[in-house]
Amino acid sequence: MTTLQDCRARDAADPLRALRDLFTIPAGVIYLDGNSLGVMPAAAPARIAAAVREEWGTQLIRAWNASGWFDLPQRLGDRLARLVGAQPGELVCTDSTSVNLFKVLSAALKIAAEDAPQRRLVVSERSNFPTDLYIAEGLCRERGYRLQLVDAPEQIAALLPETAVLMLTHVNYRTGAMHDMAAMSAAAHAAGALAVWDLAHSAGAVPVDLNGGGADFAVGCGYKYLNGGPGAPAFVWVHPRHAQRFWQPLSGWWGHAAPFAFTPDYQPAPGIARYLCGTQPILSLTGLECGLDTVLAAEPLGGMAALRAKSLALTDLFIALVEERCAGHGLELVTPRAHAQRGSQVCLSRSEGAYAIVQALIARGVIGDYRAGDAQMPDILRFGFTPLYLGFEDVWNAVEHLCEVLASEEWRRSEFNAKHAVT
Numbered sequence: 001m002t003t004l005q006d007c008r009a010r011d012a013a014d015p016l017r018a019l020r021d022l023f024t025i026p027a028g029v030i031y032l033d034g035n036s037l038g039v040m041p042a043a044a045p046a047r048i049a050a051a052v053r054e055e056w057g058t059q060l061i062r063a064w065n066a067s068g069w070f071d072l073p074q075r076l077g078d079r080l081a082r083l084v085g086a087q088p089g090e091l092v093c094t095d096s097t098s099v100n101l102f103k104v105l106s107a108a109l110k111i112a113a114e115d116a117p118q119r120r121l122v123v124s125e126r127s128n129f130p131t132d133l134y135i136a137e138g139l140c141r142e143r144g145y146r147l148q149l150v151d152a153p154e155q156i157a158a159l160l161p162e163t164a165v166l167m168l169t170h171v172n173y174r175t176g177a178m179h180d181m182a183a184m185s186a187a188a189h190a191a192g193a194l195a196v197w198d199l200a201h202s203a204g205a206v207p208v209d210l211n212g213g214g215a216d217f218a219v220g221c222g223y224k225y226l227n228g229g230p231g232a233p234a235f236v237w238v239h240p241r242h243a244q245r246f247w248q249p250l251s252g253w254w255g256h257a258a259p260f261a262f263t264p265d266y267q268p269a270p271g272i273a274r275y276l277c278g279t280q281p282i283l284s285l286t287g288l289e290c291g292l293d294t295v296l297a298a299e300p301l302g303g304m305a306a307l308r309a310k311s312l313a314l315t316d317l318f319i320a321l322v323e324e325r326c327a328g329h330g331l332e333l334v335t336p337r338a339h340a341q342r343g344s345q346v347c348l349s350r351s352e353g354a355y356a357i358v359q360a361l362i363a364r365g366v367i368g369d370y371r372a373g374d375a376q377m378p379d380i381l382r383f384g385f386t387p388l389y390l391g392f393e394d395v396w397n398a399v400e401h402l403c404e405v406l407a408s409e410e411w412r413r414s415e416f417n418a419k420h421a422v423t
């Protein structure tokens with residue numbers, strides 16, 4: 001039986017503990033939603049204010065050169081590359097995950113159309129994040145492909161001989177289940193298909209090896225585990241074997257080989273820079289830079305391997321405490337117990353009151369979120385664990401609040417049952 005004292009002792013012995021000071025966490029808040037919007041880096045307000053006052057305010061247009069605004073997407077991309085098993089020059093930070101997915105899926109379909117024109121399927125999971133499915137649906141309609149969704153990963157193998165592109169999200173947004181990227185990419189390649197990965201819940205959360213894992217294309221999110229701020233620019237990675245092969249269809253001037261030559265014809269920039277489109281949001285990229293600094297600050301302490309070890313320890317503890325202390329309250333564990341199949345979040349389902357329970361927890365300062373269920377699964381209470389700023393005592397206290405909300409049935413109060421626009 002774990003005790004509060006055990007949790008305190010684990011915090012005292014945690015080599016990553018000091019990283020918490022890199023963040024501004026409001027008093028009284030236990031933040032279990034870093035898988036949706038990461039906590040603000042403490043350095044962000046001053047750094048963004050300096051970009052506004054000194055760079056924009058004083059340097060004005062000269063800042064594109066003087067403050068290195070022009071190549072910020074590449075410079076941040078080179079730093080982020082270290083977290084996802086990519087090399088410098090293979091990744092840029094830009095646009096949203098949805099827009100970047102459009103670019104890479106377009107390029108993948110173009111390759112497939114040349115190399116394997118008889119293949120007409122894009123395969124994904126019905127449980128994938130909706131924007132991925134919507135983007136794929138739109139492109140499939142336009143290019144004459146069929147989007148085939150499976151209910152279980154085991155159904156993918158039978159479709160691969162007809163598949164042009166296998167498009168998967170590495171860690172599922174609702175369940176926290178994680179794919180074996182290397183095995184799935186190898187299976188796609190062995191059958192002649194390409195593998196496109198969404199790393200929205202992976203970058204900064206779990207170790208990723210894009211080159212070693214055989215991925216063809218990847219996109220991911222800047223505002224979740226990378227702590228880049230609301231709507232932070234996302235990222236896009238293309239394997240070097242594909243990077244020179246095609247333009248992506250959003251062939252704006254920032255992806256041109258010489259944007260300031262202002263030629264009327266388009267010449268794609270070499271490599272990943274052709275995946276840029278238009279003028280970049282410098283203040284948002286500045287916020288993302290602060291977020292990347294927080295994750296990269298773990299490098300001298302063991303980097304992603306150390307973050308992963310702590311993340312698994314936190315999620316193991318949460319699962320054990322929920323099962324010990326909240327037994328009999330109708331909570332079911334949805335996230336896989338096996339470490340190799342678990343991202344950095346824990347999801348619990350409940351047939352009644354999931355939304356209201358989350359609202360009652362938020363009122364107590366324990367911030368998680370809710371995702372609606374479907375035919376396969378009841379509604380979900382979703383808890384993200386960011387090891388950079390969460391401790392073991394936080395986990396103890398969060399479970400304590402969850403037990404109290406359930407035991408007292410405080411979640412039945414009407415204010416916790418009124419649905420907000422954003423859940």
Ligand SMILES: Cc1ncc(COP(=O)(O)O)c(C=O)c1O
Pocket residue numbers: 096097098099129131132169173198200201221234
């Ligand atoms: C797997 C996945 N992809 C994409 C997104 C969001 O994409 P965008 O930033 O374009 O809204 C999310 C958001 O939660 C997500 O979970």
